[in-house]
Amino acid sequence: MKRRDFLAGAVALAGGAALGLPAPARAAARALTISTRTLEVSGRPATVYGLTGPDGRPGLTFTPGDAFRVDLANRLEEDTIVHWHGLTPPIDQDGVAHTGGMLKPGETRAYDFLLDRPGTYWMHAHTLQEQNLLAAPLIIHSKQDLAADRQEVVMLLHDFSFTPAEELLGRLTSGQGHGGMTHGSMDDASGMSGSMMTMDLNDIEYDAYLANDRTLDDPEIITVERAGRVLLRIINGATSTGFTIDTGALTTQAVAIDGQPITPIEGKLFPLTMGQRIDLHVDIPKDGGAFPIIARREGTPHRTGLVLATKGAAIRKIASMGETAGPVLDLAFEAKLQATAPLAARPAAKRFMVHLTGDMASYQWGMAGAEDITTTSGERIEIAMMNMSMMAHPMHLHGHHFQVTAIDGAPLSGALRDTVLVPPMKTVTIAFDAGTQGDWAFHCHHLYHMVQGMMAHVKVG
Numbered sequence: 142m143k144r145r146d147f148l149a150g151a152v153a154l155a156g157g158a159a160l161g162l163p164a165p166a167r168a169a170a171r172a173l174t175i176s177t178r179t180l181e182v183s184g185r186p187a188t189v190y191g192l193t194g195p196d197g198r199p200g201l202t203f204t205p206g207d208a209f210r211v212d213l214a215n216r217l218e219e220d221t222i223v224h225w226h227g228l229t230p231p232i233d234q235d236g237v238a239h240t241g242g243m244l245k246p247g248e249t250r251a252y253d254f255l256l257d258r259p260g261t262y263w264m265h266a267h268t269l270q271e272q273n274l275l276a277a278p279l280i281i282h283s284k285q286d287l288a289a290d291r292q293e294v295v296m297l298l299h300d301f302s303f304t305p306a307e308e309l310l311g312r313l314t315s316g317q318g319h320g321g322m323t324h325g326s327m328d329d330a331s332g333m334s335g336s337m338m339t340m341d342l343n344d345i346e347y348d349a350y351l352a353n354d355r356t357l358d359d360p361e362i363i364t365v366e367r368a369g370r371v372l373l374r375i376i377n378g379a380t381s382t383g384f385t386i387d388t389g390a391l392t393t394q395a396v397a398i399d400g401q402p403i404t405p406i407e408g409k410l411f412p413l414t415m416g417q418r419i420d421l422h423v424d425i426p427k428d429g430g431a432f433p434i435i436a437r438r439e440g441t442p443h444r445t446g447l448v449l450a451t452k453g454a455a456i457r458k459i460a461s462m463g464e465t466a467g468p469v470l471d472l473a474f475e476a477k478l479q480a481t482a483p484l485a486a487r488p489a490a491k492r493f494m495v496h497l498t499g500d501m502a503s504y505q506w507g508m509a510g511a512e513d514i515t516t517t518s519g520e521r522i523e524i525a526m527m528n529m530s531m532m533a534h535p536m537h538l539h540g541h542h543f544q545v546t547a548i549d550g551a552p553l554s555g556a557l558r559d560t561v562l563v564p565p566m567k568t569v570t571i572a573f574d575a576g577t578q579g580d581w582a583f584h585c586h587h588l589y590h591m592v593q594g595m596m597a598h599v600k601v602g
Contacts, residue, residue: 168210170251171195175223175244175275176216182301182349183356189301190275192223192264199297200264200277205284209256214249221270225279226416227262227400227559229540230254232579237267237539240579258542259283260400261374261418263297271588272306274299274354276378281400291370291422294363296447298413298436299351300379309345310589314504340565341501341532342440342469344589345381350438350445350461357461360433361447368427371449372396373434374420377413380588383439383470383533383562386411391423391432391449401542401557404479412470414535416560416586425449431456437467470533471564472548478556484544484572489523491516497528497536497563497585499595506530506590511583511597516575518601527568534563535586538599543573560586575601 171194178191194201201211209228215221220243224236232240234252244250258281265276278295286293302309353361365371375386387410394405397420411419413436425432429451437444442463450456493514499506516522523546526536537560545555547570563569578601585595 168208170210170212170253171201172214173201173211174214174216175221180274180354182303182351183358185303187301187303189273190217190266190270192275192277200279202278202280202282203256204282204287205259207256207281209252209254211252212249213244213252215244215246218246220245221275222267223264223275224267224539225262225264226537227260227418228279229257229542229576231577232540232581235539235579235582236264237582239582256281258400259286260397261295261376261420262400263376263378263418265378269306269310269588269592272302272309272380274301274351278374278376280374286372289372291372292365293372293374294447294449295374295376296352296434296436297376297378298384298445299354300345300347300382301349301351302345302347304348306380306588310592313344313589314593339531340469343382343438344501344532347382350379350382350436350443352436352445352447355447357445357459360459362456363447363449365425365449365451367425367429367451369425371423371425372420373423374418375413375436376418377415379415381415383412383414383535384436385439385468385470386413386419386421387435387437388421388423389433389435391425394422396420396422398478398556399542399558399560402481403556404481406477410468412468412474412562414470414533414560414562414586415588416535416537417558417562423449425451430454433459435459435463437463439467439470441466443467470562472562472567472569475545475555475562475569476548476553478545479554480544480557483554483557484521484574487521489572490520492523493525495524495526495597497526497530497534497595499530499532499590499593501532504589504593506585506593506595508583508595508597514583514597515600515602518575518578520575521572522575522599523570523572525568525570526563528563528565531565532587532590533565534590534595535560536563536569537584537586538571538573539582540576540579541573541581541599543571546570546572575599578602
């Protein structure tokens with residue numbers, strides 16, 4: 142909106158008030174309910190959590206001009222809290238316990254703030270309850286989205302265990318073993334030829350891997366049009382599992398990362414660590430058919446996904462175990478990404494180095510140097526994250542979008558993000574303009590790493 146149009150509108154509203162005319166009606170709040178639900182996973186019933194909107198469907202979708210006006214109701218018999226991942230609310234509405242307090246059983250809490258960026262986001266518990274599927278999509282449409290001649294499909298990925306999260310964590314911290322850790326060479330992780338070091342890929346062996354609450358034993362099948370275009374909004378809501386998205390025979394372009402548009406990149410395989418999102422344009426052939434969209438688990442043959450199919454297409458059975466292990470996630474794709482609206486060029490007012498530390502034996506993790514990150518609103522901040530551990534860490538900053546500006550010291554004009562992977566023995570540098578006042582959570586999005594010490598704050602004064 143141009144400044145003169147804004148001022149004209151403000152004058153009109155003020156004049157209406159002076160004449161005693163009613164103020165413009167504000168949209169009613171949307172009901173969002175935290176509750177339990179029952180799924181069938183691999184033939185067994187499972188009680189899990191859910192986040193349902195006023196239409197009874199998971200999550201929320203907003204249109205251009207909407208505000209985030211939501212009444213969140215806790216229908217559980219325990220405290221909880223929900224974080225709006227990728228949004229930029231006031232600090233007391235961010236959905237973390239240290240700023241807003243836990244949501245008590247039976248409590249309803251009102252949220253009301255502006256939505257400034259369309260894109261693919263999500264919501265999830267900021268507690269161990271995230272493991273039990275307390276998560277849902279959060280989509281903000283742009284005017285271009287509504288006008289586009291394409292179909293939208295959302296795919297939310299999860300790792301699932303019948304074992305409670307507290308018990309999984311107890312096994313990790315007690316030295317009883319982690320049940321399924323897989324290893325990869327450092328050649329895979331960082332390209333350091335000749336290294337004999339190994340990295341730890343997966344520290345929990347899950348019972349199932351889900352796409353929209355379903356396994357490949359009974360995948361979701363979505364009807365699409367011949368010669369049509371589909372926008373796939375894919376969210377990695379897993380707590381400790383990285384995936385590679387495999388679109389098979391379809392012509393595919395990545396067009397957005399973490400909700401933020403990028404220069405389109407064609408491909409077939411797209412890495413997605415925990416907390417990240419990717420928007421993919423896929424073109425359905427004019428002859429039609431059935432087209433699996435597969436999420437391959439990092440380092441093992443496990444996989445999940447859904448199927449896009451034209452009417453009448455034969456749909457073959459897809460095994461939950463592939464023939465080969467999923468690729469190890471690295472930074473090769475990250476290095477190719479370019480934001481379509483990068484940060485304005487200016488020098489950083491402050492620079493920080495954070496060392497990511499920890500090991501599987503002690504299962505204690507840390508962010509040395511992060512305790513020193515203090516700034517004031519509007520300052521350009523640069524943080525270099527050096528991973529000194531043998532596990533990759535998806536690093537997430539609340540309340541901000543940052544730009545990836547260097548990998549191992551090599552400058553680039555990378556993607557705007559809110560979550561970036563830092564593989565073992567690699568350094569990723571990010572830059573951002575400090576937002577509104579508050580202690581903004583800055584942490585690893587591997588749930589168990591966060592709980593075991595990989596949590597800090599960017600303090601904006």
